[in-house]
Amino acid sequence: AQSVTQLDSHVSVSEGTPVLLRCNYSSSYSPSLFWYVQHPNKGLQLLLKYTSAATLVKGINGFEAEFKKSETSFHLTKPSAHMSDAAEYFCVSSNDYKLSFGAGTTVTVRA
Amino acid sequence: EAQVTQNPRYLITVTGKKLTVTCSQNMNHEYMSWYRQDPGLGLRQIYYSMNVEVTDKGDVPEGYKVSRKEKRNFPLILESPSPNQTSLYFCASKDLGGRFYEQYFGPGTRLTVT
Numbered sequence: 001a002q003s004v005t006q007l008d009s010h011v012s013v014s015e016g017t018p019v020l021l022r023c024n025y026s027s028s029y030s031p032s033l034f035w036y037v038q039h040p041n042k043g044l045q046l047l048l049k050y051t052s053a054a055t056l057v058k059g060i061n062g063f064e065a066e067f068k069k070s071e072t073s074f075h076l077t078k079p080s081a082h083m084s085d086a087a088e089y090f091c092v093s094s095n096d097y098k099l100s101f102g103a104g105t106t107v108t109v110r111a
Numbered sequence: 112e113a114q115v116t117q118n119p120r121y122l123i124t125v126t127g128k129k130l131t132v133t134c135s136q137n138m139n140h141e142y143m144s145w146y147r148q149d150p151g152l153g154l155r156q157i158y159y160s161m162n163v164e165v166t167d168k169g170d171v172p173e174g175y176k177v178s179r180k181e182k183r184n185f186p187l188i189l190e191s192p193s194p195n196q197t198s199l200y201f202c203a204s205k206d207l208g209g210r211f212y213e214q215y216f217g218p219g220t221r222l223t224v225t
Contacts, residue, residue, distance in 0.1 A: 009151070032211045034213060036216075042218070042219075043201065043216045043217060043218045043219050044154075044201065044216040045216075046213045049211065049213055051211040052211075090153060090154070094211075094214075097142065097144075097159055097161060097167075098156060098159070098169070099144075099146075099154075099156065099203075099214060101146075101153035101154040101155070102153055103151055103152060103153045104151075104153050
């Protein structure tokens with residue numbers, strides 16, 4: 001069985017400061033992990049994915065995530081938040097036919 | 112443009128009135144799936160399909176039906192909608208090449224059942 005847990009339901013940051021969104025996974029085998037972003041009243045967009053080729057994964061819009069097997073974590077970071085980063089973020093694990101979503105983290109960016 | 116489309120985008124209906132939400136993809140993907148999104152719960156899978164005429168239940172299939180008669184289409188059917196099916200629904204598709212392939216999502220359908 002596979003599952004993900006997002007440790008923060010809400011994160012608030014000031015513009016220009018780092019963003020950290022935490023995700024822990026549970027899987028009986030090497031997982032495939034994704035981060036998706038959902039802007040208000042929009043669909044889901046893929047930010048990045050872990051495919052076991054490298055533990056540090058770079059995505060779009062300056063986001064990156066590090067896979068740490070010893071900590072069963074796949075945290076998402078960005079060095080400097082922008083107002084346009086205000087959105088909901090989902091950590092997701094996948095097998096061939098099923099996605100398991102975390103509950104989501106809402107990011108607020110203060111000017 | 113590669114995309115997943117859903118119709119309608121918004122729907123308000125009454126309890127018990129059958130409705131269908133359509134989903135279509137133009138990427139020739141074998142796999143398609145339906146999810147519902149509710150606050151604090153993330154997205155939960157309703158049904159998925161691995162290919163034409165092959166469908167299976169997800170985590171929350173009760174009250175829903177699907178069919179896959181053509182590769183590009185995967186409609187979601189609510190034969191007798193109830194207020195607890197008020198939600199935001201997403202259709203998705205992916206290539207079946209492996210678990211590292213991401214799913215592509217439609218824009219969502221916001222359903223309200225009164």
